[in-house]
Amino acid sequence: MLGNVQSMFLVGWRLCKLYESGKVTPGHSSLGKAWNSRMAREVVSLGRELLGGNGILADFLVAKAFCDLEPIYSYEGTYDINSLMTGREITGIASFKPAALAKARL
Ligand SMILES: Cc1cc2nc3c(=O)[nH]c(=O)nc-3n(C[C@H](O)[C@H](O)[C@H](O)COP(=O)(O)OP(=O)(O)OC[C@H]3O[C@@H](n4cnc5c(N)ncnc54)[C@H](O)[C@@H]3O)c2cc1C
Numbered sequence: 157m158l159g160n161v162q163s164m165f166l167v168g169w170r171l172c173k174l175y176e177s178g179k180v181t182p183g184h185s186s187l188g189k190a191w192n193s194r195m196a197r198e199v200v201s202l203g204r205e206l207l208g209g210n211g212i213l214a215d216f217l218v219a220k221a222f223c224d225l226e227p228i229y230s231y232e233g234t235y236d237i238n239s240l241m242t243g244r245e246i247t248g249i250a251s252f253k254p255a256a257l258a259k260a261r262l
Contacts, residue, residue: 183245
């Protein structure tokens with residue numbers, strides 16, 4: 157859990173530095189969001205596992221952290237979409253298209 161938190165912290169720190177120097181790109185942001193939300197999801201899963209049955213009871217804060225984290229995995233652009241954004245930037249190829257466009261070509 158500590159290793160994951162440290163990696164998330166370092167990704168955030170690096171993004172801040174890129175932002176301050178005016179070099180941050182949408183791909184950087186998407187990679188940071190995808191990585192950090194994935195790592196955070198793993199952290200709360202490990203916390204829940206550590207507590208066994210108590211990990212899913214409302215009396216213990218791990219279950220709350222679990223519920224708080226799930227929206228973050230989706231609402232800042234889902235993990236999948238952030239991954240696709242990153243892929244588009246590093247390859248120049250977009251593996252996704254707007255739903256309306258996909259429908260029009262059927
Ligand atoms: C707590 C919370 C707060 C929110 N606040 C806001 C807000 O303030 N403003 C706002 O605009 N929105 C907000 N949202 C909405 C959020 O942006 C959407 O939930 C998010 O964009 C995902 O859209 P969706 O739920 O329609 O899932 P869908 O688009 O239906 O996606 C379902 C699944 O399919 C995957 N998927 C979708 N399209 C593709 C594709 N082309 N290729 C591969 N995989 C794909 C997704 O990654 C996801 O896993 C909020 C959501 C939550 C949960």
